[in-house]
Amino acid sequence: xxxxxxxxxxRWNVRDRxxxxxxxxxxxxxAPTASAPAAGTDQRWAPQHxxxxxxxxxxxxLPAGYRWIxxxxxxxxxxxxxxxxxxxxxxYTAIPRxxxxxxxxxxxxxxxxxxxxxxxxxxxxxxxxxxxILFGLAALAHIVRYVLLLINRSVLLAPALAxxxxxxxxxxxxxxxxxxFFVQCALASWLVARRAAAFARIEQPETRAxxxxxxxxxxxxxxxxxxxxxxxxxxxIEARERELRGPxxxxxxxxxxxxxxxxxxxxxxxxxxxxxxxSAADNxxxxxxxxxxxxxALLLFRRVFLGFESTPVDxxxxxxxxxxxxxxxxxxxxxxxxxxxxxxxxxxx
Numbered sequence: 001x002x003x004x005x006x007x008x009x010x011r012w013n014v015r016d017r018x019x020x021x022x023x024x025x026x027x028x029x030x031a032p033t034a035s036a037p038a039a040g041t042d043q044r045w046a047p048q049h050x051x052x053x054x055x056x057x058x059x060x061x062l063p064a065g066y067r068w069i070x071x072x073x074x075x076x077x078x079x080x081x082x083x084x085x086x087x088x089x090x091x092y093t094a095i096p097r098x099x100x101x102x103x104x105x106x107x108x109x110x111x112x113x114x115x116x117x118x119x120x121x122x123x124x125x126x127x128x129x130x131x132x133i134l135f136g137l138a139a140l141a142h143i144v145r146y147v148l149l150l151i152n153r154s155v156l157l158a159p160a161l162a163x164x165x166x167x168x169x170x171x172x173x174x175x176x177x178x179x180x181f182f183v184q185c186a187l188a189s190w191l192v193a194r195r196a197a198a199f200a201r202i203e204q205p206e207t208r209a210x211x212x213x214x215x216x217x218x219x220x221x222x223x224x225x226x227x228x229x230x231x232x233x234x235x236x237i238e239a240r241e242r243e244l245r246g247p248x249x250x251x252x253x254x255x256x257x258x259x260x261x262x263x264x265x266x267x268x269x270x271x272x273x274x275x276x277x278x279s280a281a282d283n284x285x286x287x288x289x290x291x292x293x294x295x296x297a298l299l300l301f302r303r304v305f306l307g308f309e310s311t312p313v314d315x316x317x318x319x320x321x322x323x324x325x326x327x328x329x330x331x332x333x334x335x336x337x338x339x340x341x342x343x344x345x346x347x348x349x
Contacts, residue, residue: 003029006068030066118193119186121309127186128302131179132295138172139291142284145169149281169284176291187301188217191230194308198237207233224259228252231304244307251300258293265290 003019004011007027012019019029062068145165148157157165192213199206208230216226228248235244265286267273 003032004062006030006066028069028071030063118189121190121305124186124190124305125302127179127183128298128305131176131183132298132302134172134176134179135291135295135298138169138176139288139295141165141169141172142288142291146281146284146288149277149284153277173287180294183298184218184223187305188214190305191217191227191234195230195234195237198234202237224256228255234308238308238311240307240311244304247300247304247307251297251304254293254297254300258290258297261286261290261293 002011003014005022005025005027006029007022008025010022010024012022012029014029014032018032021027022029148161148165151157152162192210195208195213196206213230215222216230217223228251231248232241232245235241235248265283268279268283268286273279
């Protein structure tokens, strides 16, 4: 059996076994034919070339039923995919409205959502101001009572004046306590709402539960440790930690000192401790100092509160501006009509 290579044209005697690839050029072998080689010669690996007799010599013809096929090396080409009929071209009688839509949320609605859960800043400022006024009046009442106690050492006071000094001090102290509790609730609600709005702006969930925030701000002694931490976390979320760290630390120290002094004044006011007139006078003066220190702590927190409210939570602290070629913010200014360089001279580098 003879098989002819379709690439180099070499005839190979494959005998009784059909082969597929040419041993010489790795081309495809054509189907075997019945012609045998000449006797006494072994042409299994001898290439057969047709000598060229002239420039117009044509290549050897292939047997009937065969043709030359260009095949790239490697595996065969992938089968052709059938072309799917796409159907008629769609036509619309009007402009389609199913494209992308750029929805811009109104500023008013965003601000309303951010402040709807908590008290307004104006309400919180009024509550802080009223509490500060009551603290100042309570401190003034205790100072007046202390002066009357000093006068009472040598002069007998009128019953009406003594009654007014005693119960007026008690009334102002009770009002100051209620105002302190009320402003604590208002500030806790403001802190929870502000944190929720800040986390919503950065599209992250709140890291603390509401009950955790309220308990950390309203439970005595515990609020000394947790409330300032919550405030610092809010400053970190709004990227204002460096700006507000100092006021928060100063307010924290003043608040702790005010709490300790208030507890000491409350303990020394017990009947079994303040037995004589001098002890009562000392406790009255100590209570007045405690109210003044509480007033200072509340004034310091008002500074922290105004530091947060100076920038709305729905607006970023940093503002990016377009800088022109001249280095100044804003659009690039047009060229001036007046030349700045002298004529017939090169501009400065």
